[in-house]
Amino acid sequence: RKEVEQDPGPFNVPEGATVAFNCTYSNSASQSFFWYRQDCRKEPKLLMSVYSSGNEDGRFTAQLNRASQYISLLIRDSKLSDSATYLCVVDHGQNFVFGPGTRLSVLP
Amino acid sequence: NAGVMQNPRHLVRRRGQEARLRCSPMKGHSHVYWYRQLPEEGLKFMVYLQKENIIDESGMPKERFSAEFPKEGPSILRIQQVVRGDSAAYFCASSPQGYNEQFFGPGTRLTVL
Numbered sequence: 001r002k003e004v005e006q007d008p009g010p011f012n013v014p015e016g017a018t019v020a021f022n023c024t025y026s027n028s029a030s031q032s033f034f035w036y037r038q039d040c041r042k043e044p045k046l047l048m049s050v051y052s053s054g055n056e057d058g059r060f061t062a063q064l065n066r067a068s069q070y071i072s073l074l075i076r077d078s079k080l081s082d083s084a085t086y087l088c089v090v091d092h093g094q095n096f097v098f099g100p101g102t103r104l105s106v107l108p
Numbered sequence: 109n110a111g112v113m114q115n116p117r118h119l120v121r122r123r124g125q126e127a128r129l130r131c132s133p134m135k136g137h138s139h140v141y142w143y144r145q146l147p148e149e150g151l152k153f154m155v156y157l158q159k160e161n162i163i164d165e166s167g168m169p170k171e172r173f174s175a176e177f178p179k180e181g182p183s184i185l186r187i188q189q190v191v192r193g194d195s196a197a198y199f200c201a202s203s204p205q206g207y208n209e210q211f212f213g214p215g216t217r218l219t220v221l
Contacts, residue, residue, distance in 0.1 A: 034209060043199055043212040044151065087151070094164040095141070096210065100150040 003027065004090050004099040012105045017078050021102045023088030024070045032091040033064055035073050037084040038101065044087055047073075078106045110135065112202050112213035113182075120219045127187040127194070129216045133202030140183045141201045141210060142175060151199065156206075157183060163206075190220045 006023045013019050025033075033050035048055065050062040050071050061074040071090075075082055083106045088099035113132040121127050133140050142154040153167040157177040168175065172190075177183040187194055197217050201210035 032208075041197075043214050046209050046211065049209060094206065095153045095156050095166070097153065098143070098151040 003092055003097045004088055006086075006088050006099040006102045008100060008102060010103040010105055012107055013078055014107050015078060015080060017106075018074065018076045019078055019104065020072055020074045021086055021088075021104075022070050022072050023090075023099050024068075025088075025090040025097075026069070027090065027092050028066075028069060030090045030092060032096075033062075033071050034089040034096075035060075035062055035071075036087040036089055036098075038087055039084050044098075047086070075104075078104075080106050080108060082106050112137075112200060112211055114198075114200050114213035114216050116216060117214060118217050118219070120221065121190050122221050123191055124189050127190050127218055129185040129187075129198050129200075129218070130182040131185070131200030131202075131213055132182040133200075134211055137202035137204050137211075139203045139206055139208075140177050141203075142183075142185050143199045143201065145197045145199060145215075147196070154185070187218075190218070192220050194218060195220045 004025050035047040036044040037047050038044040048057050050064050054063045059076045063072045085101040085103050087101045089096050115130050140157045143151045145151050155168050155175045156164040172188045174186045197215045199215045201212045203210045
């Protein structure tokens with residue numbers, strides 16, 4: 001099993017839709033979880049940290065399920081500018097492991 | 109407050125030459141991470157450094173690659189005798205402490221001819 005797995009997509013959704021991504025991780029000892037977004041040929045940008053109790057930032061909601069070892073990202077009322085690759089990041093020992101990313105295309 | 113800075117942004121080398129990539133972390137950050145991203149692939153961890161120390165280099169190829177983060181100056185990722193397979197985007201990230209959010213630089217795109 002890979003350390004961090006994500007559905008590569010692409011997810012093609014219309015503007016205004018709600019879309020959810022899941023990410024599974026293999027290391028049950030992981031403590032830190034993040035979602036990043038990466039636009040084509042640009043650097044990853046931190047979207048949000050993921051806390052045990054779940055957290056929300058505007059249209060974005062992140063959840064952590066330790067028992068099943070997955071984290072999720074929900075995007076409501078999607079905008080054209082949300083089109084990007086979404087990377088799940090999990091700590092693994094002393095470093096971080098990035099998932100392969102899920103591509104999202106929001107269509108007009 | 110300047111973000112993470114990397115230079116050069118683009119680097120072209122011929123096979124067998126050396127490549128030196130520089131990374132200046134955000135002000136106040138003492139933890140630096142290097143990642144490599146091949147075209148159409150995900151980010152792969154290479155090395156994690158604190159000032160003057162290599163904390164984790166489990167993702168670094170055993171040969172030709174080295175990294176340092178001296179007491180003064182930027183972190184350097186050095187690739188000796190480059191080969192075509194080294195062509196990739198190399199990203200540096202920094203954080204104020206370990207296990208914190210990492211902030212990325214714009215990357216250096218290395219092309220080996």
